[in-house]
Amino acid sequence: GQQLNQSPQSMFIQEGEDVSMNCTSSSIFNTWLWYKQDPGEGPVLLIALYKAGELTSNGRLTAQFGITRKDSFLNISASIPSDVGIYFCAGQNPNDYKLSFGAGTTVTVRA
Amino acid sequence: ETGVTQSPTHLIKTRGQQVTLRCSSQSGHNTVSWYQQALGQGPQFIFQYYREEENGRGNFPPRFSGLQFPNYSSELNVNALELDDSALYLCASSTRDRTEAFFGQGTRLTVV
Numbered sequence: 001g002q003q004l005n006q007s008p009q010s011m012f013i014q015e016g017e018d019v020s021m022n023c024t025s026s027s028i029f030n031t032w033l034w035y036k037q038d039p040g041e042g043p044v045l046l047i048a049l050y051k052a053g054e055l056t057s058n059g060r061l062t063a064q065f066g067i068t069r070k071d072s073f074l075n076i077s078a079s080i081p082s083d084v085g086i087y088f089c090a091g092q093n094p095n096d097y098k099l100s101f102g103a104g105t106t107v108t109v110r111a
Numbered sequence: 112e113t114g115v116t117q118s119p120t121h122l123i124k125t126r127g128q129q130v131t132l133r134c135s136s137q138s139g140h141n142t143v144s145w146y147q148q149a150l151g152q153g154p155q156f157i158f159q160y161y162r163e164e165e166n167g168r169g170n171f172p173p174r175f176s177g178l179q180f181p182n183y184s185s186e187l188n189v190n191a192l193e194l195d196d197s198a199l200y201l202c203a204s205s206t207r208d209r210t211e212a213f214f215g216q217g218t219r220l221t222v223v
Contacts, residue, residue, distance in 0.1 A: 004153075033209040042115075042201050042214035043154070050210075082113055088153050092210050098144065099212060101153030
């Protein structure tokens with residue numbers, strides 16, 4: 001099956017800092033999604049990307065769909081304490097409705 | 112607009128038992144997918160239901176089965192539970208023509 005490699009695995013950041021994380025795949029996807037999961041909850045959709053090269057923002061979040069269709073990046077600007085959580089990338093293959101997830105990036109914010 | 116709801120939220124079962132987990136899809140969504148999330152990992156696709164039929168399956172044995180009902184709600188059934196089945200089970204609903212899947216809060220299953 002598809003391997004999605006998400007990095008970094010975890011990060012400690014200072015409040016107010018910008019955060020970057022990325023996801024790479026061994027195969028191409030036609031859609032990339034980014035989710036955030038809080039403890040004991042299900043993943044919440046943050047951003048959806050549909051075209052190679054697409055750059056999309058949602059408030060302080062910005063995500064990009066890589067040109068090769070094998071990678072995606074998520075940036076969080078001016079982090080705040082509620083940004084704490086686990087961020088997952090997910091990709092979908094053409095003609096396949098399932099989502100393949102990365103292992104997640106755990107973000108901890110120091111006040 | 113109601114979101115995806117799952118029941119129960121927590122469950123403890125004994126090895127060898129059977130379990131049924133339930134999911135109500137988000138209003139307007141006709142497709143339901145189930146995922147298994149082990150501790151410290153990303154969700155793994157189990158299967159998807161559309162028009163009351165299984166429409167794609169991940170690498171899970173036949174003892175994992177499901178149903179979708181005319182109102183688009185769904186059940187996940189697991190027979191002959193094993194210790195490794197302990198995980199968070201997530202249900203996600205979507206529409207057929209859109210990729211965005213919206214998740215419920217999950218059911219935490221513990222097999223002892």
